[in-house]
Amino acid sequence: MKxxxxxxxxxSHWLVFFLLEGISLFLLFSFNDYxxxxxxxxxxTVSGSALEVGQRVTGYFGxxxxxxxxxxxxxxxxxxxxxxxxxxxxxxxxxxxxxTEGQWPFDVIPANVVENSTNKPDNYITINKGTLDGITPDxxxxxxxxxxxxxxxxxxxxxxxxxxxxxxxxxxCKVLPGESFGYLEWPGGDARLAKLCDxxxxxxxxxGDTVVTxxxxxxxPEGLIVGIxxxxxxxxxxxxxxxxxxxxxxxxxxxxxxxxxxAGAEERETLTRMLTEKD
Amino acid sequence: MHTFFSRxxxxxxxxxxxxxxxxxxxxxxxxxxxxxxxxxxxxxxGTGRNKAMLWAFVMGxxxxxxxxxxxxxxxxxxxxAFVRPSLIRLFFIRNDGEPFIxxxxxxxxxxxRGYALIGIxxxxxxxxxxxxxxxxxxxxxxxxxxxxxxxxxxxxxxxxRITRGRS
Numbered sequence: 349m350k351x352x353x354x355x356x357x358x359x360s361h362w363l364v365f366f367l368l369e370g371i372s373l374f375l376l377f378s379f380n381d382y383x384x385x386x387x388x389x390x391x392x393t394v395s396g397s398a399l400e401v402g403q404r405v406t407g408y409f410g411x412x413x414x415x416x417x418x419x420x421x422x423x424x425x426x427x428x429x430x431x432x433x434x435x436x437x438x439x440x441x442x443x444x445x446x447x448t449e450g451q452w453p454f455d456v457i458p459a460n461v462v463e464n465s466t467n468k469p470d471n472y473i474t475i476n477k478g479t480l481d482g483i484t485p486d487x488x489x490x491x492x493x494x495x496x497x498x499x500x501x502x503x504x505x506x507x508x509x510x511x512x513x514x515x516x517x518x519x520x521c522k523v524l525p526g527e528s529f530g531y532l533e534w535p536g537g538d539a540r541l542a543k544l545c546d547x548x549x550x551x552x553x554x555x556g557d558t559v560v561t562x563x564x565x566x567x568x569p570e571g572l573i574v575g576i577x578x579x580x581x582x583x584x585x586x587x588x589x590x591x592x593x594x595x596x597x598x599x600x601x602x603x604x605x606x607x608x609x610x611a612g613a614e615e616r617e618t619l620t621r622m623l624t625e626k627d
Numbered sequence: 628m629h630t631f632f633s634r635x636x637x638x639x640x641x642x643x644x645x646x647x648x649x650x651x652x653x654x655x656x657x658x659x660x661x662x663x664x665x666x667x668x669x670x671x672x673g674t675g676r677n678k679a680m681l682w683a684f685v686m687g688x689x690x691x692x693x694x695x696x697x698x699x700x701x702x703x704x705x706x707x708a709f710v711r712p713s714l715i716r717l718f719f720i721r722n723d724g725e726p727f728i729x730x731x732x733x734x735x736x737x738x739x740r741g742y743a744l745i746g747i748x749x750x751x752x753x754x755x756x757x758x759x760x761x762x763x764x765x766x767x768x769x770x771x772x773x774x775x776x777x778x779x780x781x782x783x784x785x786x787x788r789i790t791r792g793r794s
Contacts, residue, residue: 371701
């Protein structure tokens with residue numbers, strides 16, 4: 349017995365080593381299975397607020413370009429409002445149809461990026477809004493320049509996003525003039541390029557076409573800009589085309605994003621919950 | 628006690644520098660310096676393995692939490708702390724058996740550089756290996772490991788020289 353204890357003590361570093369490595373690998377491989385593991389990410393309150401302070405400091409760098417971009421965007425929106433107002437006026441006669449076409453079921457929650465990476469095989473983004481602001485997992489997230497990704501894990505004040513630049517991201521898209529569908533994947537590497545897979549070979553697609561969200565999922569409304577077709581090559585199985593998409597969202601300098609809340613999705617959820625509660 | 632607090636201070640400063648500055652560096656899209664390993668490399672040579680591994684594990688875990696890597700850095704740092712005593716012995720043997728802090732001044736530039744290089748390379752192999760977790764991008768993986776190792780070594784040697792090089 350004494351010999352055994354002595355042996356264990358002498359080799360305790362092996363035990364500690366395997367224990368700590370076990371914990372690390374368990375954390376790594378179980379992250380996707382537990383909602384609770386959000387506490388071990390940058391979306392927890394302590395690291396989230398620390399990163400937010402850092403973001404506030406570094407946020408001052410490049411303020412000039414940010415301002416110019418916002419001014420440009422403002423002008424564009426102004427232009428759009430003007431155009432829409434004119435359109436509305438011209439449709440005043442059949443107002444009935446525009447009214448019955450109903451409300452836009454989506455509303456938008458603005459948020460700031462707190463932590464972001466673009467160089468890993470699986471990137472995550474942390475934003476400074478959480479469940480207290482009405483965010484839940486599986487909501488679409490966009491920037492002023494294109495689609496960013498989907499909310500993944502939420503804590504009360506912070507949310508972890510699954511951006512396009514993550515191998516788990518999988519967003520249904522279509523290429524505009526021909527309306528051919530595919531899903532967007534990120535092969536890794538360049539943060540400005542993604543691949544639109546499973547586009548049928550007969551689909552007419554040319555370089556420079558716009559890629560937008562398809563509206564097939566409840567995350568995104570139809571027609572949000574994702575990027576622009578930059579190259580077309582046949583996929584390995586020769587049955588479909590894989591299209592290189594130049595992403596609209598500048599992930600490397602992403603600061604402001606908008607989370608899209610789909611009121612329709614909530615309604616659907618409460619409906620199912622009501623139904624299951626009745627049983 | 629004094630050494631504990633100065634060690635803790637080093638620990639916090641290195642984590643802050645790593646998380647807020649160095650994590651944002653991606654030289655040529657491949658190389659990210661991970662200066663925080665300097666803390667593990669320069670723990671006193673007499674430190675027990677278990678103690679060193681615990682420090683390294685906690686440090687790695689904090690880095691993980693801030694950079695959304697879920698245990699990758701904790702695993703790599705623990706491994707580095709585990710093999711550290713053997714690595715030191717490989718490059719430097721102190722005849723009088725006195726405990727010392729591994730560094731340029733105690734080991735000499737060449738020996739410390741060799742020790743740091745092997746340690747950093749091992750640590751980075753684990754970090755990038757777990758990050759990619761496939762051999763599909765073998766070239767990318769190799770370049771990332773090599774480039775980051777060199778950059779981290781550069782940072783470690785620079786910081787070592789600035790803080791402890793002269794006496």
